Structures are given as C-alpha cells and as structure tokens.
Amino acid sequence: MNLTLHVWRQVDAGAPGRLVRYEARDVSPDMSFLEMLDVVNEGLIEKGEDPIAFDHDCREGICGSCGVMINGSAHGPMAGTATCQLHMRSFKDGDKIVIEPWRARAFPVLRDLIVDRSPLDRIIQAGGFVSIATGNAPDAHTILVPKQDAESAMDAAQCIGCGACVAACPNASAMLFTAAKVSHLGLLPQGQPERDRRALGMVTQMDLEGFGGCTNYGECTTACPKEISLETIARMNRDFRVATFRARPESAGAGSS
Amino acid sequence: MSIDLNAKSPAGPLAQAWEQYKFDLKLVNPANKRKHTVLIVGSGLAGGSAAATLGELGYNVHCFCYQDSPRRAHSIAAQGGINAAKNYPNDGDSVWRLFYDTVKGGDFRSREANVYRLAQVSVNIIDQCVAQGVPFAREYGGLLANRSFGGAQVSRTFYARGQTGQQLLLGAYSALERQIAAGKVTMHARSEMLDLIVIDGQARGIVTRDMVTGKIETWFGDAVVLGTGGYGNVFYLSTNAKGCNVTAAYRAYKRGAAFANPCFTQIHPTCIPVAGDHQSKLTLMSESLRNDGRVWVPKKSGDHRAPGDIPEAERDYFLERKYPSFGNLAPRDISSRSAKEVCDEGRGVGPGGRGVYLDFAEAIGRLGEDTIRERYGNLFEMYERITDENPYKVPMRIYPAVHYTMGGLWVDYNLMGTIAGLFVIGEANFSDHGANRLGASALMQGLADGYFVLPYTIGNYIATHKLAAVDAAHPAARAVVDQVADRIARLLAVKGTRTVDSFHRELGLLLWENCGMARNAEGLQTALARIPELRAEFWRDVKVLGTGEELNQSLEKAGRVADYMEFAELMCRDALAREESCGGHFRTEYQTADGEAKRDDERFSHVAAWEYTGDETPPVRHIEPLEFENIQLATRSYK
Numbered sequence: 095m096n097l098t099l100h101v102w103r104q105v106d107a108g109a110p111g112r113l114v115r116y117e118a119r120d121v122s123p124d125m126s127f128l129e130m131l132d133v134v135n136e137g138l139i140e141k142g143e144d145p146i147a148f149d150h151d152c153r154e155g156i157c158g159s160c161g162v163m164i165n166g167s168a169h170g171p172m173a174g175t176a177t178c179q180l181h182m183r184s185f186k187d188g189d190k191i192v193i194e195p196w197r198a199r200a201f202p203v204l205r206d207l208i209v210d211r212s213p214l215d216r217i218i219q220a221g222g223f224v225s226i227a228t229g230n231a232p233d234a235h236t237i238l239v240p241k242q243d244a245e246s247a248m249d250a251a252q253c254i255g256c257g258a259c260v261a262a263c264p265n266a267s268a269m270l271f272t273a274a275k276v277s278h279l280g281l282l283p284q285g286q287p288e289r290d291r292r293a294l295g296m297v298t299q300m301d302l303e304g305f306g307g308c309t310n311y312g313e314c315t316t317a318c319p320k321e322i323s324l325e326t327i328a329r330m331n332r333d334f335r336v337a338t339f340r341a342r343p344e345s346a347g348a349g350s351s
Numbered sequence: 352m353s354i355d356l357n358a359k360s361p362a363g364p365l366a367q368a369w370e371q372y373k374f375d376l377k378l379v380n381p382a383n384k385r386k387h388t389v390l391i392v393g394s395g396l397a398g399g400s401a402a403a404t405l406g407e408l409g410y411n412v413h414c415f416c417y418q419d420s421p422r423r424a425h426s427i428a429a430q431g432g433i434n435a436a437k438n439y440p441n442d443g444d445s446v447w448r449l450f451y452d453t454v455k456g457g458d459f460r461s462r463e464a465n466v467y468r469l470a471q472v473s474v475n476i477i478d479q480c481v482a483q484g485v486p487f488a489r490e491y492g493g494l495l496a497n498r499s500f501g502g503a504q505v506s507r508t509f510y511a512r513g514q515t516g517q518q519l520l521l522g523a524y525s526a527l528e529r530q531i532a533a534g535k536v537t538m539h540a541r542s543e544m545l546d547l548i549v550i551d552g553q554a555r556g557i558v559t560r561d562m563v564t565g566k567i568e569t570w571f572g573d574a575v576v577l578g579t580g581g582y583g584n585v586f587y588l589s590t591n592a593k594g595c596n597v598t599a600a601y602r603a604y605k606r607g608a609a610f611a612n613p614c615f616t617q618i619h620p621t622c623i624p625v626a627g628d629h630q631s632k633l634t635l636m637s638e639s640l641r642n643d644g645r646v647w648v649p650k651k652s653g654d655h656r657a658p659g660d661i662p663e664a665e666r667d668y669f670l671e672r673k674y675p676s677f678g679n680l681a682p683r684d685i686s687s688r689s690a691k692e693v694c695d696e697g698r699g700v701g702p703g704g705r706g707v708y709l710d711f712a713e714a715i716g717r718l719g720e721d722t723i724r725e726r727y728g729n730l731f732e733m734y735e736r737i738t739d740e741n742p743y744k745v746p747m748r749i750y751p752a753v754h755y756t757m758g759g760l761w762v763d764y765n766l767m768g769t770i771a772g773l774f775v776i777g778e779a780n781f782s783d784h785g786a787n788r789l790g791a792s793a794l795m796q797g798l799a800d801g802y803f804v805l806p807y808t809i810g811n812y813i814a815t816h817k818l819a820a821v822d823a824a825h826p827a828a829r830a831v832v833d834q835v836a837d838r839i840a841r842l843l844a845v846k847g848t849r850t851v852d853s854f855h856r857e858l859g860l861l862l863w864e865n866c867g868m869a870r871n872a873e874g875l876q877t878a879l880a881r882i883p884e885l886r887a888e889f890w891r892d893v894k895v896l897g898t899g900e901e902l903n904q905s906l907e908k909a910g911r912v913a914d915y916m917e918f919a920e921l922m923c924r925d926a927l928a929r930e931e932s933c934g935g936h937f938r939t940e941y942q943t944a945d946g947e948a949k950r951d952d953e954r955f956s957h958v959a960a961w962e963y964t965g966d967e968t969p970p971v972r973h974i975e976p977l978e979f980e981n982i983q984l985a986t987r988s989y990k
Contacts, residue, residue, distance in 0.1 A: 105901070106901065106902070122626075122627055122629060124626040124627055124629075125627070125629045126631070126737075128631065129629045129630070129631050130629075132629070132631055132852070133629060136850050136852060136853075139850045139894060139896060139905065140848075140850065140894075142896065143896075144896055144897055145896070145904065145905060147902055147904055149419060150593060151418060151423055151425070151592040151593055151594050152423075152425060152427065152428045152592040152593075153592070153593060153631065153632045153634075154428055154632075154634050154635075154733065155733065155736075156427050156428050156514065156516075156517055157418070157423040157424075157425070157427050157428065157592060158420075158422070158423060159418060159419065159423050172736075174732075175736060179733070179736050179737070181736065181737065181739070183739060204563055204902060205563075205901075205902040208902065210419070211419055211420065212419070212420070212540070214420070215420050215421075215422070215528060215531075215538075215540075218524075218525060218528045219528045219529070219531055219532035220532070222525055222528065223483070223525035223526060223528060223529045224482065224483050224484045224525070225529060226479075226482045226483060226526075227404075227407040228400075228403070228404040228407060228479060228526070228802045228803070228806070229475070229479070229802075229803075230482065231475070231478035231479045231481065231482035232478065232482070233478055234437070234477045234478045234480075234481040234482075234495055235439065235494055235495065237481055237482070238492070238493030238494065239486075239489050239493050240489070240491075240493050241489045241490065241491050241493070244486050244487070244488065244489040245489075247484075247486040248486040248511060248512060248518075251486050251511075251518060251521065252514060252517070254517075255420065255422055255423075278484065278486065279484050282484050282486065284481070284482060284483070284484040285484050
C-alpha cells in the first residue's frame with residue numbers, strides 16, 4: 095500500500111519544528127510501524143536528506159524507548175500496543191498519517207520525534223524503590239505474598255516508562271506513570287515501610303518536573319501500551335493523602351508524643 | 352606481546368572455594384571507598400546491579416548507557432525466567448545439580464570454578480530480588496512459583512509472567528536510581544563508549560560520545576567495568592535490541608583484552624519466523640512455551656495442508672521422537688538444529704518453508720484455555736500482534752534466530768580481563784555458559800556478576816593497586832581521543848552511495864549462511880574471503896549524512912557496523928580453528944552418525960582467546976586449557 099506521511103522535523107531543542115510531507119510507497123502490511131519508518135529513512139538517505147530521528151530499541155514492546163503520536167493518538171490506533179508492535183495492517187492504502195513526538199512541557203524535543211524523558215527517572219529517584227542494599231535480603235520464602243497481591247502488583251509493575259500517558263493526557267500529567275510504581279510497591283509487603291515517604295516524594299517530584307495535574311480524563315490508560323489501570327491513580331491519591339496526614343505529628347515535633 | 356590466561360581459579364574443594372577466596376580478598380576501608388572511582392559501561396542486569404551495589408558500598412561510580420534511561424537496557428526483554436538452586440519444589444535440585452546442568456548444557460566448554468560459584472550465588476539473587484519487590488509469580492499459599500526450562504529435569508526457574516527480565520531489570524534499576532539520588536552514582540544516559548584508555552598497562556578510562564550533542568568526552572577511574580552485552584547483532588537479524596553492539600568490547604579487544612570463543616553464538620529455537628525483506632529484528636517466543644507447546648512438522652515433505660487438517664498420524668513431533676527424556680525441553684542448540692534439519696528436508700511450514708509448529712492444542716485440551724492464558728497470555732498476544740494469527744486456535748510457527756552470545760571478552764575468576772583493571776560482566780564476558788547457554792541462565796549470570804561477584808573482586812583490585820591520578824591531559828588519553836575523533840571524521844567523509852543498514856544486512860546474511868547454525872571449513876573460508884572485501888566497500892562507499900556535532904543516528908550505526916565488519920572476521924576465524932562440534936558451534940564435518948555434535952576433547956577442551964596484533968596482522972589464538980576435576984567429561988545426551 096501507499097501512504098502519505100506528515101512527520102514532525104526539528105533539528106534540536108532550540109530550533110523551530112514543522113511537519114514535512116513524505117510518500118511511503120509499497121508498504122507491506124506485515125511491517126511494523128517502525129520498519130515502515132526504516133524504509134522511508136533508507137529512501138531519504140539515498141536522496142541525500144537527513145533521516146527522521148526516532149527513539150527505538152527492543153522493538154518488542156518492552157523497553158519503552160519508542161513512542162510517537164500517530165494521528166493524534168499516543169502509540170497509534172491499536173489498544174495495548176507500543177509503536178514498535180503496531181503493524182501496518184492497521185492502516186489502509188491511501189491513508190494520511192501524521193507523526194509527531196510526545197508533546198509535554200516536561201519532555202522537550204531533542205530532535206524530530208525524540209524527546210527528553212529524564213523527568214521520569216527523577217520521579218523514580220524520589221522514592222520508586224525499596225531501600226535494601228545488596229546482600230541484606232532474608233530468604234525469599236520468609237516473605238509471603240498472597241497470589242492475588244502479587245498479580246495486582248505485577249499488573250502495575252508492567253509499566254514500560256514510555257511516557258505515552260503523559261503525551262495522551264490533556265494536562266500532560268505523569269500520574270499514571272507515578273501511580274504504577276507507587277501501586278506496585280504499595281501492594282507488596284516489601285513496600286510497606288516506605289509507603290508514605292514514597293508517595294509523598296514521588297508526587298512532589300512529579301510536580302517539580304512540570305507535569306500537569308490529573309483531572310480524570312482517563313486518556314492515559316487508553317493510550318498505555320500495558321493498559322495500566324486508573325485504579326492505580328486512585329490508590330496513589332489515597333496513599334498520598336494518608337501520608338500527608340500521618341506526616342503532620344512528626345513535623346510538629348517528633349518524640350514529644 | 353604475550354597475554355596471561357591464568358584463570359586464578361581457587362584450589363581445593365569447589366564447595367568451599369568461593370567462601371575461602373572471598374576471605375582472602377583484600378578489602379577497601381569503608382572511609383576510603385569514596386576516594387575510588389569506578390566506570391561502569393552498560394546499565395542492564397549486570398551493569399545496573401554492579402553500579403547500584405558499588406554505590407551502596409560507597410564507591411564513586413559513573414555509569415553509562417546508550418539508551419535514554421538505564422531502565423531500557425536489553426535485559427528488559429528477557430521473558431521466561433531466572434534459574435536458582437533453591438529446590439523449593441523439593442524435586443531434587445541442588446547447587447551441585449545446577450552446576451552440573453550448566454556445565455553439561457554448555458557442552459563442557461566452561462570453567463568449573465566460575466560455574467560452581469554462579470550456582471552458589473543463584474540462591475542469593477532470588478532473595479535479593481524478592482526483597483526489592485520484584486513481583487515474582489506466587490502460589491496460592493504465598494510462596495514463590497517455579498517452572499521448568501530447557502536442559503533441566505527440575506523446576507528451578509522463577510518468573511514474573513513472561514516479563515521476568517523486565518521485572519528484574521526494574522529491580523536493579525530502582526536500586527541504581529536510589530544510588531543516583533544519594534549522589535553515589537552519576538548516570539550518563541545517551542552516552543556511547545567509543546574507546547578504552549589504557550595507561551601503563553591498566554584500564555584507567557573511557558572515551559564517550561554524547562549522543563545528543565556529539566561531544567567527545569573522557570572519563571577516568573581506578574577501574575573500568577564493561578557490562579555491554581553480547582554481539583548477536585553482527586548477524587543484523589537477531590532477537591537483540593537494535594542498539595545492542597560489540598563496540599565497547601571490540602574496542603577493548605583492540606586495546607589488548609583477549610576475546611574468548613567468539614564463535615560460540617546461541618541460536619534460539621523459538622522465534623517468530625522472518626516475514627519479509629523489511630524485517631528489522633526478530634522476536635523471541637519464550638522457551639517457557641515449550642513446557643506446554645509441542646513442536647512438530649508434517650511427516651511428508653511438501654505437505655501444505657492447514658495444520659488442523661493434518662491428522663495426528665501424519666505429524667512428526669521430532670523433539671519428542673529424538674529426545675524422549677527431555678522432549679520439547681531439549682536444550683536450545685539441539686532444538687534449533689533439529690528444526691533446521693526438518694526444514695532442510697523440505698518439511699518446514701509457513702511462507703518460505705522456514706518454520707515449525709509449536710502447538711498448544713493438547714495443553715489447552717488438558718488444562719483449559721484460561722490456564723494457558725494465565726501462563727503465557729502476554730506472549731500469545733505478542734505473537735498475534737506480529738503475525739495476525741491466533742495461537743489459541745492455530746499452532747504458532749517458530750524458527751531459530753540468533754539470540755545470545757556465549758563468547759565474549761576473556762575474564763579470570765575475578766571477572767577481570769587480560770588488561771589489568773578492566774572487568775567484564777554479564778553477557779559481555781565469556782565465562783559461564785561454555786558453548787551453549789541454558790534457558791533462564793543469562794539473567795542469573797548478569798545479576799550474579801553484578802550483585803555478588805564483582806563487588807568483592809573489584810575491591811581486591813583497588814585495594815592492591817596504587818594508581819597515580821590521571822586526566823585528559825595524559826598523552827595516552829589524548830592519543831585515544833584523537834583516534835576516536837579521526838574515525839568519526841573518516842566515516843562522515845566517505846560520502847558514498849550505500850546506507851549503513853544495507854551493508855549491515857549484507858554482512859549479517861553472509862554470517863548467517865556461513866557461520867550460523869551449521870558451519871564448515873568451506874563456508875567459513877568463503878566468509879573470510881568476502882568480509883575484508885565488504886569492509887573495504889564499506890569504507891569506500893558508505894553514506895553517512897550530517898555531522899558529528901549533533902544527534903546523528905546514522906553516524907551511531909556506522910560506527911557500530913564498522914566494528915562488526917572487523918569482528919565478523921574474528922568470529923569466522925575462531926569457528927574455523929575449532930575443528931570440532933560443541934554446543935551452538937556445529938561443524939558439519941564433525942558429527943556422529945546420527946547427526947549429533949561430536950566434540951574433540953583431546954584437541955579442543957580449551958578456551959580459545961584471541962589477541963589483537965594490529966589491523967594488518969592476523970590475531971593470535973591463545974589457549975586456556977579446561978580442566979574438569981569434579982565433572983566427568985561425557986557425551987552430552989538428552990535422549
């Protein structure tokens with residue numbers, strides 16, 4: 095099939111960008127979306143034009159490197175699917191496809207379709223871990239985890255950190271990303287000792303990075319390639335509120351009881 | 352120049368060796384650790400866990416990765432699981448059995464002492480990961496669940512659905528991010544190591560390129576650790592991530608680190624077959640699927656009926672037939688080769704006839720679709736997304752693909768290479784898997800090296816070496832920087848007509864044909880004649896647009912492919928010199944009457960470690976003899 099692409103081109107973070115039209119010819123329905131871009135790029139290089147820069151790595155939907163807006167949808171039209179796993183059979187001959195980078199103030203464009211997602215790492219640094227140093231661990235079977243809790247934790251832990259939730263959100267909020275980690279650890283016994291400070295730290299960092307607030311649009315979960323549930327956000331909000339209340343007496347003077 | 356291949360394996364009984372060895376290692380005083388800097392390249396299970404652990408211990412760590420975040424390293428894509436000798440299922444597992452299975456699985460081409468230590472620390476890994484909050488699969492009672500994997504008759508594999516690598520990596524990543532927040536680790540994402548700086552015979556620094564600005568930078572420390580993964584992408588098509596590359600390891604080789612067993616590559620039996628010329632990578636379907644899936648092809652060649660129309664009596668379940676005691680869970684090398692054989696006989700299925708069925712009908716009938724969905728749901732979905740076929744209804748089609756490389760930089764028991772102060776961990780080293788890696792053992796090795804081995808051995812190195820301060824003004828460092836800059840300028844100056852990818856594809860195909868699942872002297876010589884020509888064409892005709900001072904993905908690829916063009920030759924040389932079949936290295940000249948690999952322990956019970964001697968002179972093959980004091984060398988049989 096033949097397609098018309100309108101691709102966002104931008105040389106670097108400081109330069110203005112614009113949509114540029116390209117024709118993609120003889121696209122096979124078995125190609126992945128990124129393979130289609132590969133073919134376009136090979137053609138551009140042969141013509142002496144700069145290829146389109148885009149992030150990608152594993153190409154099996156798990157590393158979270160890739161992700162573009164496809165006709166206004168983060169990762170394109172297929173539910174629960176990262177851009178690299180979207181195949182061209184989701185499109186038909188003659189389609190016009192607009193391809194843009196993630197749009198969020200917290201994610202500046204580095205070049206073309208590549209954005210800087212380092213704020214997500216800094217949110218994790220603010221508490222997305224269990225503070226246990228190597229070698230400190232007790233035997234694995236001393237920690238019992240009910241199967242259902244392990245499954246729910248895994249549902250949240252699947253987040254690939256691609257940033258689609260931010261891109262899809264009209265407020266460019268990183269709530270789903272943050273909530274996925276808060277939920278994953280909050281659902282497990284290992285995560286309990288630091289549950290309060292985790293929720294407080296990560297939410298505070300999320301705000302500091304310039305992400306917007308959550309107003310329950312739910313676009314994030316629709317765009318999420320791992321279909322992380324909105325329930326995680328409810329859970330994080332609860333943890334955050336509880337932590338805020340519990341934090342008060344401590345700040346009023348620990349030890350005075 | 353000569354290289355020292357002293358493995359430094361401790362003497363005495365295996366079971367106590369590592370404990371005693373650790374006791375004998377010199378320590379760095381806690382207050383002094385912060386005065387020592389360690390450079391770690393790679394942030395996967397090996398590099399990420401090492402960086403976190405060394406940061407926790409108090410060292411000053413710099414960690415580098417080419418991705419935009421350390422969480423994206425390709426360990427994340429490992430699906431099936433991680434082995435550990437916990438014996439939780441009470442089915443007869445032990446450290447000794449995991450050790451034995453790994454040595455046997457590697458076709459007796461690995462070092463006993465290293466493998467035994469790996470099996471020992473495997474149990475600590477599970478404890479560590481559980482404590483970090485890795486959501487492993489659980490039984491109803493709240494205990495950890497296990498499943499079985501290829502090459503083993505016990506269930507010792509721990510898993511988190513089909514995303515075990517992701518969960519383990521995110522565990523290591525979270526530990527790493529904690530150390531970054533604590534100021535103990537400085538992370539350099541979107542940074543690619545382009546060379547190693549060796550001063551007075553010691554690895555003291557690296558040269559990196561900032562992949563956003565193009566800036567060439569130097570970094571110095573007391574030791575350099577490479578956790579840079581394998582070189583499977585030399586074949587162009589592999590299950591590796593697109594960015595995986597041999598550059599860091601190969602640059603270290605060219606600076607004096609011996610490269611061991613480069614011909615030992617693993618072709619994984621269960622991948623989705625190639626769909627067309629546009630194919631950019633191959634996707635693995637976890638080996639765990641072989642727990643419930645049955646592998647078969649039609650008995651008759653040229654049978655193009657739909658799988659459902661082929662009656663039971665006309666199907667050949669060839670793994671169950673040939674290897675009744677392991678059946679569909681025969682090791683990877685054997686399963687791959689068997690699939691190739693039936694396809695070579697014209698019995699392959701799917702477009703092009705390069706595929707075999709992996710059929711779940713029997714398991715779905717026995718266990719119900721829900722159970723199968725619970726076990727493998729995400730894999731089935733991935734399969735359907737890629738192929739547009741529903742594996743609950745029709746059998747999957749699979750074919751072997753390049754997956755893992757057992758070869759890598761040579762290391763001793765301390766995981767140190769032949770350059771002092773250069774440590775190599777995870778897939779980037781050669782040490783534990785011999786000529787064939789068993790499933791679920793790569794995650795185990797990466798984390799063993801990073802969490803539990805390197806942090807001890809690197810301390811001993813730092814404690815026993817007094818190192819002078821060095822910086823970018825050192826003549827040796829300046830020379831390396833000049834060479835790196837010159838190479839980038841040369842790549843940009845060619846301004847030829849062919850894209851980097853077109854060269855990479857051609858090289859990959861040449862290797863797949865001649866140094867893939869089956870090799871022989873004639874094919875290897877063909878490849879060895881063609882590779883230098885192709886390399887010359889590359890440097891004469893490659894087309895890399897743009898400049899070095901910007902985000903330039905073509906330039907990144909060009910640098911990596913330029914290294915593959917040289918490395919491919921080393922691989923073929925190694926394959927040619929090893930005149931035996933073992934594990935994943937199958938030389939068609941050396942096989943038994945029934946087509947099994949025929950080892951030659953008299954002549955080849957050794958590690959081949961290659962020394963670089965210059966671009967114009969052939970590399971020298973050195974030998975580290977393998978001594979088996981605890982395991983009886985035997986013909987590997989899974990029948």
